[in-house]
Each structure stands twice: as structure tokens, then as C-alpha cells.
């Protein structure tokens with residue numbers, strides 16, 4: 261599935277120079293430096309978000325491009341060539357779980373932001389995204405396109 265515009269695509273391609281192994285740590289320390297307080301991996305919140313702002317009811321999910329099969333333009337998300345059946349089942353399962361989490365969070369009045377691991381190649385864009393998300397009470401992203 262691919263519904264990004266050519267402009268977004270080319271920005272993504274540019275951002276995909278490398279894949280990050282510890283994106284959560286990078287984002288957490290960035291948010292910490294911004295002065296926000298958060299909780300990590302709270303089990304009581306649907307989807308156990310990587311970062312949760314419980315008073316604001318906002319959650320940030322940092323998605324590994326491979327596990328969540330980021331758009332085909334993302335070089336971190338390429339499909340393995342062996343065991344294709346296994347992987348395609350696994351990815352379908354992940355996607356269904358994301359859809360369920362998205363619905364549960366929305367029903368509970370939470371807003372959420374997805375940050376893809378490949379986006380960390382441009383930390384300024386990520387910082388702006390996070391600031392916009394935390395300062396704007398209407399904004400929410402989609403965990404997955406249904």
C-alpha cells in the first residue's frame with residue numbers, strides 16, 4: 261500500500277540514508293531536554309506506548325520500519341527474501357494489532373504520534389513534530405491506514 265505524495269516520498273528517500281538501532285533512546289532524551297515529563301512502556305495504556313504523557317492523554321509510538329512495514333519507499337522496511345509466508349503473516353498480525361490499538365486509544369480519548377525510525381535521520385523534523393503534537397490538542401496521527 262502506498263498513498264504518499266511524490267514530495268513526501270522524496271523526503272523520505274532522502275531521510276533513509278541509514279536505519280537507527282536505538283530510536284527510543286534518542287527520542288526520550290530529546291523530549292527530556294525539552295522539559296516534558298513522561299512515562300515509558302506503561303502497560304495499562306493500549307499498545308504500551310514507548311512514551312506516554314498521562315495527564316495530557318498523549319502517547320508517542322516509535323515504530324521500527326521493518327516490524328511495522330513502513331512505506332515501500334523506506335529502505336529500512338525491505339521484505340526479507342526468505343520465509344516470505346512467515347513474514348507476511350507476522351506483518352499482517354502486527355498491522356491488525358495496530359488497528360485495534362488505534363481504536364482503543366481513540367475510544368479512551370487519547371491522541372498519539374507515530375515516529376518512524378528512519379525519520380531520526382533528520383532530528384530537527386522529529387523535534388518539530390513532537391513539539392507540534394504536544395502543543396496542539398487537536399492533532400493525532402494514525403497508527404496505521406485502514
Ligand SMILES: [Zn+2]
Nearest residue numbers: 325330334378
Ligand atoms: Zn522508515
